Amino acid sequence: MGTPKESRDPHASIDIVSYLKGQSKRIDDKINEYLTMADSDRYFKRLLGRSGYKYHDETLHKSIVEPALYILNQGGKRWRPAITLLIIKALGKDPEEYIEFSMISEIIHNGTLIHDDIEDNSTMRRGKECVHIKFGLDVANNLGDFLYHFPVIALKSSSKLPDDVKYRIADVADTEKLRATIGQAEDIAWHNYLVDPYKISEDNYLQMVYDKTGALASMAAKIGGIIGGAGSDTVDALGHFAASIGVAFQIQDDLLNITKSGVSENKGGTGEDITEGKVTLFVVYAIETLGQEDRERLIKILREHTTDRKLIDEAIGLIEKSGAIEHSRELQEKIIKTAWSNVDKKLPDSDAKAHLKALAEFLINRTI
Numbered sequence: 001m002g003t004p005k006e007s008r009d010p011h012a013s014i015d016i017v018s019y020l021k022g023q024s025k026r027i028d029d030k031i032n033e034y035l036t037m038a039d040s041d042r043y044f045k046r047l048l049g050r051s052g053y054k055y056h057d058e059t060l061h062k063s064i065v066e067p068a069l070y071i072l073n074q075g076g077k078r079w080r081p082a083i084t085l086l087i088i089k090a091l092g093k094d095p096e097e098y099i100e101f102s103m104i105s106e107i108i109h110n111g112t113l114i115h116d117d118i119e120d121n122s123t124m125r126r127g128k129e130c131v132h133i134k135f136g137l138d139v140a141n142n143l144g145d146f147l148y149h150f151p152v153i154a155l156k157s158s159s160k161l162p163d164d165v166k167y168r169i170a171d172v173a174d175t176e177k178l179r180a181t182i183g184q185a186e187d188i189a190w191h192n193y194l195v196d197p198y199k200i201s202e203d204n205y206l207q208m209v210y211d212k213t214g215a216l217a218s219m220a221a222k223i224g225g226i227i228g229g230a231g232s233d234t235v236d237a238l239g240h241f242a243a244s245i246g247v248a249f250q251i252q253d254d255l256l257n258i259t260k261s262g263v264s265e266n267k268g269g270t271g272e273d274i275t276e277g278k279v280t281l282f283v284v285y286a287i288e289t290l291g292q293e294d295r296e297r298l299i300k301i302l303r304e305h306t307t308d309r310k311l312i313d314e315a316i317g318l319i320e321k322s323g324a325i326e327h328s329r330e331l332q333e334k335i336i337k338t339a340w341s342n343v344d345k346k347l348p349d350s351d352a353k354a355h356l357k358a359l360a361e362f363l364i365n366r367t368i
Contacts, residue, residue, distance in 0.1 A: 014354060014355060014358040016355070016358045016359055016361075016362040017362070019082070019355060019359075020077055020078060020079060020082055020359075023078060023081065023082050023085065024075075024076075024077070024078040026099060027078050027081045027099065027102060027103055027106065028072075028073070028078075030099055030100050030103055031072055031103050031106070031107065032069065032072075032073070034100070034103070034151075034154060035065060035068050035069055035072065036065065036069070037060070037061070037065055039057065040055050040057045040060040040061065040065070041054055041055040041056075041057060044060070046157075047153060047154060047157070048153075063139055063142070063143070064143060064146055066135075067131055067134070067135045067139055067140070067143050068110075068143060068146070068147060070131065070134065070135070071110050071113065071114065071125070071131050072106075072107070072110055074125070074126040074127075074128055075126060076106075076110075076126070078106060079249075079359060079363060080102075080105040080106055080109060080216055080217055080219075080220040081102035081103055081105065081106050081220065082102075082359060083217065083220045083221050083224060083242055083245075083356070083359070084098075084101065084102035084104075084105065084220045084221070084223050084224040084227075085098075085099065085102050085224065086224070086352045086353075086355050086356045086359070087221055087224030087225055087228055087238055087347075087352075087356065088224045088227050088228045089350070089352035090228070090347050090348070090350055090352035090353045090356060091224075091225070091228025091229060091230055091347070092228070092229075093227065093228050093229070097160065098160065098161075098227050100155060100158065100160075101155060101158075101161075101169070101223055101227060102220070102223075102224075103151060104151040104152060104155060104169070104173060104219070104220075104223060105216045105217070105219045105220035105223070107147050107150065107151040108147060108148055108151060108173070108177065108216060108219070109216050110147055111143070111144045111145070111146070111147030111148040112144070112148075112180060112184070112216070113125065114130075114131045114132070114140050114141075114143055114144035114147070115141070115144040115184075116184070117130040117131065117132060117140075118130075118132050118137065118140060118141065118144075119184075119188055120191075120276050121276070122272070131143060131144075148177060151173075152169070152170050152173045152174075155169075156170065161227065165226060165227065168226050169223050169226055169227075172219055172222045172223060172226070173219055173223075176215040176216060176218055176219035176222075177215070177219075179211045179214075179215040179218075180211060180212060180215035180216060182211050183207075183208050183209065183210070183211025183212025183213070183214075183215065184212050186204075186207075186208040186211070186212070187208055187212055187278075187279075190208075190278075190279040191276055191277040191278050191279060192277075193277065193303055197279055197283070197284075197287060197299055197302075198287060200279055200284055200287075201284070202281070202284055202285065202288070204284075205279070205280075205281050205284045206247060206281075209246070209247045209250045209251070209281075210243055210244075210246070210247050212250070213246040213247065213249060213250040214242070214243030214244065214245075214246030214247050214250075215243065215246070216246070217242040217243055217245050217246035217249075218239040218240070218242050218243040218246070219239075220242060221238040221239050221241065221242030221243075222235050222236075222238060222239040222242075224238065225238045225239070230346075233346075234346045234347075237342045237343050237346050238343060238346075240339055240342070241339040241340060241342065241343045241360075243339075244335050244336060244338070244339035245336065245339075245359075245360050245363055247335055248332040248335050248336050248360070248363065248364040249363045249364070251281055251328050251331070251332050251364075252332065252363065252364050252365075252366060254273060254278070254280040254281060254282060254328075255282070255325065255328060256366075256367065257270070257271070257272055257273045258270060258271055258273060258274070258282070258316050258319065270312070270316075271312035271313070271315070271316055274301065274302065274306070274311075274312045274315045274316065275305055275306060275307055275312065276305065277302045277303060277304075277305050278302075279302075281324070281328055281331070282319045282322075282324040282325065282328060283298070283302065283319065283324075285322060285323070285324040285327050285328070286298055286318060286319050286321075286322035286324050287299070289322045289323060289324075290318065290321065290322050294318055294321065294322075295318075297314075297318065298315055298318045298319070301314060301315040302315065332364045333364070336360050336361070336364060340357060340360065343356075
């Protein structure tokens with residue numbers, strides 16, 4: 001009698017971490033190419049049109065180029081650009097020809113990080129000083145705005161795509177940027193307790209994260225779908241899948257924030273979300289499931305925005321007691337599985353498609 005074959009994970013042979021590292025170098029090189037302006041006067045006049053006057057090169061280098069390269073060269077997983085490139089490849093086109101379009105979501109993402117850090121009163125980002133700490137609040141605020149708008153304007157000048165395709169990409173970018181700001185507005189309102197946390201449901205939280213974190217992932221996927229020549233239904237399905245990855249990614253990020261991990265250490269220590277008073281999925285679930293005394297205690301600690309280690313650990317203990325961590329794991333898997341089922345029908349089987357699914361699985365299981 002033959003030996004039964006072992007069941008194997010079809011993605012077990014995909015080293016997604018190495019793949020992301022390889023892609024990151026190429027994406028970073030392209031970002032640096034676009035943002036390293038040897039002659040800013042000439043660069044901005046080409047981009048924005050001539051005025052008859054003259055830009056001061058050193059001024060723009062100090063206020064835009066230097067701080068922009070500071071945050072963009074700090075690293076990051078570059079998973080949003082990877083989504084764009086994998087979708088282009090899965091749809092049968094060569095992603096190497098369109099790599100500059102993959103950086104749109106990444107540059108905008110870093111602009112949102114600058115604003116996030118200001119709004120959250122953070123001091124550290126990826127193990128280094130936040131932009132507003134190193135360069136000043138006014139420079140950081142303006143740079144965040146610049147990074148929000150720069151990539152779409154810059155890439156409209158590309159000759160690699162026809163105008164109608166570039167305008168579709170610009171429209172997607174505008175819509176998803178608006179979506180991100182709506183999600184951010186909700187997040188700010190919640191951690192400032194402008195709304196009673198008892199009124200916030202799990203669906204409310206998921207919508208907030210779908211917008212705040214999912215919007216730029218959706219942008220990345222839709223750009224890939226548009227460049228790849230997909231129909232509108234497929235583009236929308238890809239966008240929803242990527243936004244769902246964003247939701248699962250944020251849940252994982254929040255989990256790593258309250259446990260000892262690379263994420264918590266890079267952001268200043270375990271439990272920074274407790275100090276900020278963040279209403280995360282874990283908090284929403286804990287409020288719904290804990291007894292009255294425990295949930296009132298949790299909300300009291302969150303409202304204090306405390307840096308007291310004992311109180312932070314107490315809040316984390318209450319979250320763990322509620323079963324919120326186990327619930328979040330189940331929810332992550334359900335979200336990704338549901339979103340993938342639609343995309344699976346619309347993309348032909350390929351190595352790129354397998355990498356896309358492996359990337360989603362990595363992002364909800366990562367520890368960094």
